[in-house]
Amino acid sequence: MSNKDAGEAVVLEGVSVHQGDIHILEDLHAVVARGSITAIIGPNGAGKTTLLRAVLGLIPYRGRIRFPAFEDRGGPVFGYIPQRMEFDRGIPVTVLDFLTLSAQRAPIWMGRERQLEQKACSALARVEADQLLARPLGKLSGGEQQRVLLAGAIMHTPDILALDEPAAGVDVQGAELFCDLLESLRNEMDLTLMLVIHDLSIVTHHADHVICLNRTIRCQGTTLMCMTEETLKQTYGRHSEIYVHSGDNMRETVAHPKRLQGGSDG
Secondary structure, X not given: OOHHHHOEEEEEEEEEEEEOOXXXXXXXXXXXXXXXXXXXXXXXXXXXXXXXXXXXXXXXXXEEEEOHHHHHHOOOOEEEEOXXXXXXXXXXXXXXXXXXXXXXXXXXXXXXXXXXXXXXXXXXXXXXXXXHOOOEHHHOOXXXXXXXXXXXXXXXXXXXXXXXXXXOOOOHHXXXXXXXXXXXXXXXXXXXXXXXXXXHHHHHHHOOEEEEEEOEEEEEEOHHHHOOXXXXXXXXXXXXXXXXXXXXXXXXXXXXXXXXXOOOOO
């Protein structure tokens, strides 16, 4: 492995995803640098979530996805925060239960494993949410749930952290604080971040690498290179417009007029 490859966290080589006759992604070639914050942007149905799931190995694809920076130890450890988490809000599960149950080897009635409990507490402290430890999972606000999911994603010290719409359902100020936290964790834990995101003001303020996607890659490179009006119109369509958020923080964002934030993606 060359020195150059050692700095490449993810390499896409001709990656395509088809479902029957439907071409969701077609012939993607891209490189995500180790330690970068890479934003994956594009309109609804562009295949952003599909790309993230292909990188995580959750769906079949054609082509090749390599992880050169982590090949010497058999590949990267992933952390993942999905776009939404569906669960029964009446279920009697605390935040600590939620964080430890998925990795618990012994039956829960035998007690929690001490090591897992310590990991959960440490992860919650890292995301500034240790006060939520004993809270019922169903009583959390959107922002609190977001931090608990982040704690779960970093519990096992990932190399690559993938987030699908991390700012969805959170107000402008909360989204900025969350992204500040992500940047801090990136630096502290040597993480590579891949974010599917609709709010392009967050991309402008926090990402250092952008993949503009609409079934194929329309542009990739630095934020300065990709966040131009011409490139965004090529990605979102000629009828995209520039909007300004109202609220505590006024921020410009560019998106398709029928779709500003949130929602599902292909």
